[in-house]
Amino acid sequence: MHNEFTAVVERDGEWFVAYCPEVPGANGQGHTREESLVSLRDAIGLILQDRREDGLRGVPNDADCTVVTVEHYQNAASKSRRPSMTRTT
Numbered sequence: 001m002h003n004e005f006t007a008v009v010e011r012d013g014e015w016f017v018a019y020c021p022e023v024p025g026a027n028g029q030g031h032t033r034e035e036s037l038v039s040l041r042d043a044i045g046l047i048l049q050d051r052r053e054d055g056l057r058g059v060p061n062d063a064d065c066t067v068v069t070v071e072h073y074q075n076a077a078s079k080s081r082r083p084s085m086t087r088t089t
Helices: 033-056 075-079
Strands: 009-012 015-019 027-030
Touching: 009 033, 015 033, 027 033
Parallel strands: none
Antiparallel strands: 009 015, 015 027
């Protein structure tokens, strides 16, 4: 599965700290920018895995479960609120 999220990276002394506004609680850190992004990717993955497992607990065995794909959607209102991004990895 492919997902894209915003990573905000800030320098704090000798550390780089990264967080993801779309996934509350997801943050990472490292001595380099890349280390902080790897740490953030791991955190996002763990959070999403936990939320999926938690969300599926209690679903009846006979329930019709399938996977849906959500394409990137951005309407005019969300375009005006999204900050411009100049750097991606």
